[in-house]
Amino acid sequence: MGQTDYAIVTRELRKTYRGARGRHVAVDSLDLRVPVGGVHGFLGPNGSGKTTTIRMLLGLVRADSGRMRIFGQHVPEQLPEVVGRVGAIVESPKFFPSFTGRTNLDLLARAIDAPRGRVDEVLEATGLRERGADRYRGYSLGMKQRLAIAATLLKQPDLLIFDEPTNGLDPAGIHEIRGTMRRLADEGRTVLVSSHILAEVEQVADTVSIIGRGRLLATGPVADVIGDRTAAVRVGVAEPERARQVLETAGLLVRVEGQHLMVDGERDPARISWLLGTNGLWVNELAPVRVGLESVFLELTGSTTLGADDSGTSPGGEPRSPSLGTEGGAR
Amino acid sequence: MRLLGVELRRLAARRLIVLVLLGGLAATVLIVVGAWFSAQPPTEAQLAEAQTMYEQELEYWEQNGEQMVTDCLESEEVDSELEGEDVDYGCDQMAPQLEWFLPYSPPLEEVFTSNLTTMAFLPVMLMLIIGVTVTAAELSTGTMSTWLTFVPRRTRVVLSKITASALVAVPLTALIMALVVGGLYGVYAFHGTTGTISVGLWTEVVWIALRTIALGAVTAAVGSALGVLLRHTAVALGLVFVWSVVVEQILRGTAPGLQPYLLSMNLIAWVQGGTSYWINECRDSADGVLCEGIERTLSMGAASIYLGVGTVVVLLLATLVFRRRDVG
Ligand SMILES: Nc1ncnc2c1ncn2[C@@H]1O[C@H](COP(=O)(O)OP(=O)(O)O)[C@@H](O)[C@H]1O
Ligand SMILES: [Mg+2]
Numbered sequence: 001m002g003q004t005d006y007a008i009v010t011r012e013l014r015k016t017y018r019g020a021r022g023r024h025v026a027v028d029s030l031d032l033r034v035p036v037g038g039v040h041g042f043l044g045p046n047g048s049g050k051t052t053t054i055r056m057l058l059g060l061v062r063a064d065s066g067r068m069r070i071f072g073q074h075v076p077e078q079l080p081e082v083v084g085r086v087g088a089i090v091e092s093p094k095f096f097p098s099f100t101g102r103t104n105l106d107l108l109a110r111a112i113d114a115p116r117g118r119v120d121e122v123l124e125a126t127g128l129r130e131r132g133a134d135r136y137r138g139y140s141l142g143m144k145q146r147l148a149i150a151a152t153l154l155k156q157p158d159l160l161i162f163d164e165p166t167n168g169l170d171p172a173g174i175h176e177i178r179g180t181m182r183r184l185a186d187e188g189r190t191v192l193v194s195s196h197i198l199a200e201v202e203q204v205a206d207t208v209s210i211i212g213r214g215r216l217l218a219t220g221p222v223a224d225v226i227g228d229r230t231a232a233v234r235v236g237v238a239e240p241e242r243a244r245q246v247l248e249t250a251g252l253l254v255r256v257e258g259q260h261l262m263v264d265g266e267r268d269p270a271r272i273s274w275l276l277g278t279n280g281l282w283v284n285e286l287a288p289v290r291v292g293l294e295s296v297f298l299e300l301t302g303s304t305t306l307g308a309d310d311s312g313t314s315p316g317g318e319p320r321s322p323s324l325g326t327e328g329g330a331r
Numbered sequence: 332m333r334l335l336g337v338e339l340r341r342l343a344a345r346r347l348i349v350l351v352l353l354g355g356l357a358a359t360v361l362i363v364v365g366a367w368f369s370a371q372p373p374t375e376a377q378l379a380e381a382q383t384m385y386e387q388e389l390e391y392w393e394q395n396g397e398q399m400v401t402d403c404l405e406s407e408e409v410d411s412e413l414e415g416e417d418v419d420y421g422c423d424q425m426a427p428q429l430e431w432f433l434p435y436s437p438p439l440e441e442v443f444t445s446n447l448t449t450m451a452f453l454p455v456m457l458m459l460i461i462g463v464t465v466t467a468a469e470l471s472t473g474t475m476s477t478w479l480t481f482v483p484r485r486t487r488v489v490l491s492k493i494t495a496s497a498l499v500a501v502p503l504t505a506l507i508m509a510l511v512v513g514g515l516y517g518v519y520a521f522h523g524t525t526g527t528i529s530v531g532l533w534t535e536v537v538w539i540a541l542r543t544i545a546l547g548a549v550t551a552a553v554g555s556a557l558g559v560l561l562r563h564t565a566v567a568l569g570l571v572f573v574w575s576v577v578v579e580q581i582l583r584g585t586a587p588g589l590q591p592y593l594l595s596m597n598l599i600a601w602v603q604g605g606t607s608y609w610i611n612e613c614r615d616s617a618d619g620v621l622c623e624g625i626e627r628t629l630s631m632g633a634a635s636i637y638l639g640v641g642t643v644v645v646l647l648l649a650t651l652v653f654r655r656r657d658v659g
Contacts, residue, residue: 079483095477
């Protein structure tokens, strides 16, 4: 594919932040490719560098090195030329709390010289027509998110970037946002949606990229990348610690989740039950579950956990690979 | 240009402007009420009391006045010889006057020249607050990042915000100054004590007001630049307060020679059209170190250069920093 078949291309993108303990890498030689059209899921645990990448694309933060293109234009240098085609919500919607929804949109519309009536159109499209005259301060989280989407639509963008748009929303709100993203993509626009929750993106995305610790781990169509990796078996057992050892010795990937064990990479519950039974461990729960991003990471990297404070060894007793970055994810 | 228009609109929609204006009006009312009390003509009782005291004093004067004047002139002569130059003890103004015994009420002329420059700092401080919040509020709430996804040209963004706050400062400062001058005049007119105010004095008042308006605009611009640099309204205002009220007052006491380089002195010199300050000049002499106070002037021209250069530096710095900075 040529450059222009991608809405977003980054090459060797890198960003470090200066912290109390020296420089800290947020994004590390990231090669991201978002094809034109469809919904692209941008997946990674908290602190993996999703927001930082999006901020760099939008010229909000400065990359240390690397190149970025949006619709073939170099950013941030040519951002003024391409920004009119890009609508973005970074982290949470940010508007003037004491202004009405309409005033907030009106100021943005004037800044880009949007045609008259555009504000009404986008308020209507996002179901905020009735509430446009209310102060932003009084909006529910869902309404704030809708106003942010309305703002991105002022530009009639070809590319929409939504950074964890469902954070804090109730199921109805999540459903609504998903529908909106699907509809935007069906209209022929490109949607980039970041999330740390696999299930959220899996259902709506056509293609995905998965990052961990600022690095690209996998990318491609959803079916290829996530496919059948998303099954695991939940095991309830009286002695979880001993059970973990037994299963790990047998070569399975095991995580402890509260009182339960999560076994990845083994889709036959019977084998687990047999392994434990022959070791005198009695299973009180054995359920195949759909699991989240963690097990995908697990398979992609062989790391047993994503947390920063994990201890223990990886299967086979080999030194474990570094865990994926959830550390310092205070934002 | 379009951006400037949007920024002006944004300012017009902000309640802060209304709050600041209300604060300005409240302070103006206080100033005028204060002037009303001090300009009040003496009451009957005060007059009667003053009259009695004056008569007593007059009686004493009639008996001893001649002797007192003679003594005064004598010591004037002796001291003049000692000092080597003429001294004036005001011996010809020793006869008691009725007004000595009445509460002092400053004539409007004096209020218009000296008090007005102090009052001019009220709108200037308010403009600083407006200027700072224009940018700091956007940076600390994050609305700046939304804005930049619409308008990525950072230089234009920052300059439009700075210019907008300077522009709104003009009518706001003018309004407050007009209310203060009008209010003061009204008080004296009410008491019938305006006296005759020369065209020259009116011209002076108008110039003070115009210079205050200019200072208000510049202060708002500098405030916006400080908001960009420091990102939080409270931090920026705190810094200005600590600098001008604490640091400069200490410097004034410990290093009087620095006075012409103090921000506060230059602000006063600008509004007043020049000011003066005292420094001690000491030299060795036969009887040890001899010090004398010398009055120096700080001209309006010098102050305008000082303030102009300072403004340009702050605005430039803010623009450069904003161009490079990561916006959260
Ligand atoms: N402004 C910042 N200053 C310092 N560190 C930051 C800043 N923003 C993000 N980080 C760090 O960079 C890493 C990536 O953060 P982020 O891009 O927000 O991740 P994500 O959006 O995937 O949760 C994290 O470790 C985070 O703590
Ligand atoms: Mg994030």
